[in-house]
Amino acid sequence: MDYNLPMILAEKVYKILPASVIKKLQPKIMSFVSQRLTVGHGINYVDINVVDHCNLKCKYCANFCPLAHEKYLDVEEFDKDCERLSSLSSGKIKTIRLLGGEPLLHPRLIEVMAITHKHFPVSGIDLVTNGLLLLQMPRAFWVQCKACGVTVAISHYPIKLNYAKIKSIAKEYRVKTEYGRKPRGMYKWLLDINGGQDIKESHAYCFRAKQCTVLQEGKIYACSLPPWINYFNEYFGKNLKASEGDYIDLYKVKKFEEILEFLGKPIPFCKYCNTKTIVYSNRWELSKKEITEWT
Numbered sequence: 384m385d386y387n388l389p390m391i392l393a394e395k396v397y398k399i400l401p402a403s404v405i406k407k408l409q410p411k412i413m414s415f416v417s418q419r420l421t422v423g424h425g426i427n428y429v430d431i432n433v434v435d436h437c438n439l440k441c442k443y444c445a446n447f448c449p450l451a452h453e454k455y456l457d458v459e460e461f462d463k464d465c466e467r468l469s470s471l472s473s474g475k476i477k478t479i480r481l482l483g484g485e486p487l488l489h490p491r492l493i494e495v496m497a498i499t500h501k502h503f504p505v506s507g508i509d510l511v512t513n514g515l516l517l518l519q520m521p522r523a524f525w526v527q528c529k530a531c532g533v534t535v536a537i538s539h540y541p542i543k544l545n546y547a548k549i550k551s552i553a554k555e556y557r558v559k560t561e562y563g564r565k566p567r568g569m570y571k572w573l574l575d576i577n578g579g580q581d582i583k584e585s586h587a588y589c590f591r592a593k594q595c596t597v598l599q600e601g602k603i604y605a606c607s608l609p610p611w612i613n614y615f616n617e618y619f620g621k622n623l624k625a626s627e628g629d630y631i632d633l634y635k636v637k638k639f640e641e642i643l644e645f646l647g648k649p650i651p652f653c654k655y656c657n658t659k660t661i662v663y664s665n666r667w668e669l670s671k672k673e674i675t676e677w678t
């Protein structure tokens with residue numbers, strides 16, 4: 384079941400439009416879609432940062448990975464968090480996305496996939512990767528992908544990747560892969576470092592609030608900004624404050640509806656997001672770690 388139909392429809396429209404038309408129309412389509420997204424009876428995507436750092440450092444990375452230090456998901460803690468979220472949500476999560484950073488860098492990724500599948504047997508599981516390490520992955524990785532019904536979703540960047548070979552290995556193990564026909568454009572999320580935005584308006588125009596729910600260290604966030612803004616702050620010497628109002632504690636809520644209600648409302652951190660002027664479809668390039676990539 385899709386809980387956020389407007390976004391699904393927009394993605395279908397993007398598939399049939401030429402790139403030049405998408406570039407022109409995307410800001411209008413996205414603000415139209417964002418204002419119509421609602422959190423209904425379930426969640427479309429729950430994102431898990433399997434590692435915070437990445438082996439490819441893209442300009443505009445929405446999770447600040449070019450600025451992140453080496454950090455790996457704690458597998459035992461993840462198991463407990465999944466158990467708790469699973470019992471609260473009773474299957475009302477459409478897809479769990481294992482991402483990062485680059486998830487293939489986690490030495491216990493196979494266990495992470497097994498735990499995810501154990502607690503969310505009816506949800507889809509997407510392993511979102513830049514693909515650079517896929518040809519080095521052992522047989523056990525592919526076997527586990529198949530056993531857990533994991534889709535290997537490769538982000539298509541204009542980098543050297545032998546997709547034909549990856550596809551053929553995946554086929555051998557009967558693992559589903561996704562790879563966009565064309566390299567993707569990058570969106571530039573505009574942070575207002577002075578926190579001067581109207582939180583209701585920022586939230587209303589935000590598609591991440593209703594599509595990129597994050598589970599991290601026992602907490603549910605509406606987006607990936609508050610949990611990882613520390614990397615931005617540390618690198619650029621800024622102080623964008625993430626506060627207690629920016630998440631909901633998995634172990635304090637009693638019902639899944641409390642989480643849905645939280646996800647449907649603006650959070651204090653929205654004052655830092657200039658969502659009305661996000662620039663979509665930027666050309667992909669490597670990050671130079673300049674503050675203007677996020678502001």
Ligand code: SF4
Pocket residue numbers: 437438439440441444445446448449483484485513538
């Ligand atoms: S590959 Fe993805 S996670 Fe890694 S830096 Fe690029 S956008 Fe960020």
Ligand code: SF4
Pocket residue numbers: 585586589590591592605606607608609649650652653654655656658
């Ligand atoms: S802080 Fe608010 S406006 Fe910014 S990305 Fe998160 S939910 Fe959206």
